[in-house]
Amino acid sequence: MKNHLWMSVAPIAALALGACSPKVEEKADNALNDTGAAVSGAVNSTGNAIDNAQQALMTTxxxxxxxxxxxxxxxxxxxxxxxxxxxxxxxxxxxxxxxxxxxxxxxxxxxxxxxxxxxxxxxxxxxxxxxxxxxxxxxxxxxxxxxxxxxxxxxxxxxxxxxxxxxxxxxxxxxxxxxxxxxxxxxxxxxxxxxxxxxxxx
The missing domain is CATH 1.20.1260.10 (Ferritin, core subunit, four-helix bundle)
Known part of the structure; x- marks a missing residue:
């Protein structure tokens, strides 16, 4: 799941970088890294939530x-x-x-x-x-x-x-x-x- 989300974000950011100045490129690059971190965090949180939900559904x-x-x-x-x-x-x-x-x-x-x-x-x-x-x-x-x-x-x-x-x-x-x-x-x-x-x- 993480790879698919990352691949959908990366091409958009790459197109934007092509027409930017070095300073803007740096900002865009930082934004891209932040986006990647956010996606990774969301995926990990989702995985944990699924594990917790499965355990909650199991009858004690x-x-x-x-x-x-x-x-x-x-x-x-x-x-x-x-x-x-x-x-x-x-x-x-x-x-x-x-x-x-x-x-x-x-x-x-x-x-x-x-x-x-x-x-x-x-x-x-x-x-x-x-x-x-x-x-x-x-x-x-x-x-x-x-x-x-x-x-x-x-x-x-x-x-x-x-x-x-x-x-x-x-x-x-x-x-x-x-x-x-x-x-x-x-x-x-x-x-x-x-x-x-x-x-x-x-």
Whole structure:
């Protein structure tokens, strides 16, 4: 979007510059730069507004729903990472998987502790969804570079979903202990997402 807006502004300014004195050219050039900055700012603001709107439209889960979704997400991440230990080829992918086992074991413990202090107490259900089970089955059948690609692609998607869940509950959740846990876990998930995206480009 930014490139299209910039291209529509630039030719008009360039025509005007052709008939100007050096001083006027400098003013016009400054105006062009200001216009470009304004366009960039508008595009960035629009992108942020869309993200905020999408998060606002997402229904806030109940405490039980949040705890279940977080538990299933952690369980899937750990199982997928265990497969990477034997099926992956790339050392970077294997290292990422080791980090996933440790980090998602930590977040599982954090969610369980927060759920236990809720009133009434909540017991997270970590049973994988049908889609998660099918994804794991597909990963089990792959080896080497094929596994690496499929695993990392899935990690990007899974962490995008997890980040949306954590941010939403941290902002609008109704159970204080779970809300705090979501707020603490969200930045960790965001780092994992960045790492997965970096591996996805390799």
């Amino acid at each position: 889960p109940t405490g039980q729903e949040f705890a279940d979704a977080a538990a299933k997400s952690d369980a899937f991440e750990i199982e997928a990472a265990k497969l990477a230990a034997t099926n992956a080829q790339s050392p970077e992918v294997k290292e990422f998987a080791r980090m996933m086992v440790a980090a998602h074991s930590d977040s599982t413990a954090k969610i369980k502790a927060a759920a236990k202090t809720a009133s009434p107490a909540i017991t997270p259900n970590a049973t994988l969804t049908k889609d998660q089970s099918e994804d794991l089955a597909e990963l089990k059948a792959l080896k080497g570079t094929e596994f690496d690609k499929e695993y990392i692609d899935g990690q990007v998607d899974a962490h995008e979903d997890a980040l949306e869940l954590m941010r939403k509950y941290a902002a609008d959740g109704t159970i204080a202990s779970l809300k705090q846990a979501a707020g603490e876990i969200a930045p960790v998930v965001e780092k994992h997402l960045s790492s997965a995206k970096a591996l996805d480009k390799d």
